[in-house]
Amino acid sequence: MHALKRLTDITLAAFGLILLAPALGLVALAIWLSTGRPILFRQVRPGYRGRPFCLLKFRTMSGARSADGRLQCDSERLTHGGAFLRRWSIDELPQLWNVLRGEMSLVGPRPLLMEYLEAYTPEQARRHDVKPGMTGWAQVHGRQDLLFSKRLEMDVWYVDHSSYWLDLKLILLTLWRLPSLSGVGARPDLDKTDDLGLFALIRNDVKN
Numbered sequence: 001m002h003a004l005k006r007l008t009d010i011t012l013a014a015f016g017l018i019l020l021a022p023a024l025g026l027v028a029l030a031i032w033l034s035t036g037r038p039i040l041f042r043q044v045r046p047g048y049r050g051r052p053f054c055l056l057k058f059r060t061m062s063g064a065r066s067a068d069g070r071l072q073c074d075s076e077r078l079t080h081g082g083a084f085l086r087r088w089s090i091d092e093l094p095q096l097w098n099v100l101r102g103e104m105s106l107v108g109p110r111p112l113l114m115e116y117l118e119a120y121t122p123e124q125a126r127r128h129d130v131k132p133g134m135t136g137w138a139q140v141h142g143r144q145d146l147l148f149s150k151r152l153e154m155d156v157w158y159v160d161h162s163s164y165w166l167d168l169k170l171i172l173l174t175l176w177r178l179p180s181l182s183g184v185g186a187r188p189d190l191d192k193t194d195d196l197g198l199f200a201l202i203r204n205d206v207k208n
Helices: 002-035 080-087 095-101 114-119 124-129 148-161 164-180 187-192
Strands: 040-046 052-058 105-107 133-135
Touching: 002 052, 002 080, 002 095, 002 105, 002 164, 040 114, 052 095, 095 133, 105 164, 124 148, 133 164
Parallel strands: 105 133
Antiparallel strands: 040 052
């Protein structure tokens, strides 16, 4: 199953990068013209067994700072173009390169933040028993609209029930439901769903 999953990841990620290359180039150009460099947002995230890797996204926020030199809140820095990219999950497409490199899978629990690792219960930490994914069980059932505790519960459910056929089902469901998927916005919206206090761990950090 693992070899077949990896073969599917490589095949679909490579095909996606080739097929989408012109569109990805246009997105990169639009970001460069509107907000400048860097075009890609890079952040260290926990991967399989919690091992760190560099996650890639298209940059969706400006570097606007307040009078005292601090970065403004996420909702203020999210650009109009960035909001569009997030709405359609276009900002996530550079992660096809993470998939091709073997750091991620097409399907699996979404990679969250390194700071969260020490706050997980042993049960919640089992979400790292598989590679993180671009989409997953929680993503097709509410994404960030779900309470954090529910998202982690769904991630562990996926670990316990993962199969090649479930992965194919989740890929198709993601493509089918993409226009109606909600819960993609600036990080302050997570206050409404963070019932575990995880967001407080990074509230004052510079992230994106």
